[in-house]
Amino acid sequence: xxxxxxxxxxxxxxxxxxxxxxxxxxxxxxxxxxxxxxxxxxxxxxxxxxxxxxxxxxxxxxxxxxxxxxxxxxxxxxxxxxxxxxxxxxxxxxxxxxxxxxxxxxxxxxxxxxxxxxxxxxxxxxxxxxxxxxxxxxxxxxxxxxxxxxxxxxxxxxxxxxxxxxxxxxxxxxxxxxxxxxxxxxxxxxxxxxxxxxxxxxxxxxxxxxxxxxxxxxxxxxxxxxxxxxxxxxxxxxxxxxxxxxxxxxxxxxxxxxxxxxxxx
Numbered sequence: 001x002x003x004x005x006x007x008x009x010x011x012x013x014x015x016x017x018x019x020x021x022x023x024x025x026x027x028x029x030x031x032x033x034x035x036x037x038x039x040x041x042x043x044x045x046x047x048x049x050x051x052x053x054x055x056x057x058x059x060x061x062x063x064x065x066x067x068x069x070x071x072x073x074x075x076x077x078x079x080x081x082x083x084x085x086x087x088x089x090x091x092x093x094x095x096x097x098x099x100x101x102x103x104x105x106x107x108x109x110x111x112x113x114x115x116x117x118x119x120x121x122x123x124x125x126x127x128x129x130x131x132x133x134x135x136x137x138x139x140x141x142x143x144x145x146x147x148x149x150x151x152x153x154x155x156x157x158x159x160x161x162x163x164x165x166x167x168x169x170x171x172x173x174x175x176x177x178x179x180x181x182x183x184x185x186x187x188x189x190x191x192x193x194x195x196x197x198x199x200x201x202x203x204x205x206x207x208x209x210x211x212x213x214x215x216x217x218x219x220x221x222x223x224x225x226x227x228x229x230x231x232x233x234x235x236x237x238x239x240x241x242x243x244x245x246x247x248x249x250x251x252x253x254x255x256x257x258x259x260x261x262x263x264x265x
Contacts, residue, residue, distance in 0.1 A: 005099045013105040019069045021103040023141035031075040117247035134258040144172040148225035150179045154193035177203045181215035229259040
């Protein structure tokens with residue numbers, strides 16, 4: 001892991017997320033690309049200089065955030081970017097900078113208190129193809145000694161899906177406990193674990209639940225992990241969860257960082 005992308009807004013969560021990203025990057029020896037994306041102005045006439053004002057505000061936001069964190073020995077490359085679509089701009093950066101991981105706040109916008117993951121973070125998870133580490137409002141970095149990973153199907157078709165998890169485990173000497181949630185529609189043939197995944201885990205915890213995240217909530221306090229890990233697949237619960245580009249707290253809520261790996265099926 002070499003390059004971490006941290007898209008950031010002016011929300012109050014931003015500084016906490018940036019500090020977590022810096023602390024994490026220091027441990028995995030990665031550089032941080034910090035970006036603030038502002039919308040291009042479509043007005044004319046007396047507002048022709050609006051883009052210049054937006055760019056200036058964007059630079060001030062980044063400057064303020066960096067000023068309020070401990071940079072340590074981490075290389076931070078910050079930039080303001082103009083774009084009509086945040087996601088399209090991020091996709092371009094992912095390719096250009098060979099991004100390995102995106103670290104984002106649970107809420108980058110002013111979503112109400114009933115929302116756990118806001119629309120921007122939800123879109124990043126749903127519409128990009130690199131792993132995403134989602135940082136709750138009050139989460140502080142601590143060594144990732146214990147990971148609670150949750151899956152339904154043990155099949156993993158992409159050869160690279162688990163690469164980041166392996167890197168984290170090797171860096172922090174993490175223990176990975178795997179919670180396998182058997183949902184009502186899950187076929188018994190899907191329970192067999194991928195060989196690589198099986199080699200990573202310490203304990204397998206089988207459970208029956210309606211959804212993956214209900215299974216997580218059931219064991220969260222018992223396990224007390226430093227990180228939760230799930231795999232976003234193109235079908236199934238994640239598709240349903242993010243169909244409105246956000247996650248309500250009634251569906252899932254946690255103060256523990258959530259790592260979302262990307263699968264093919």
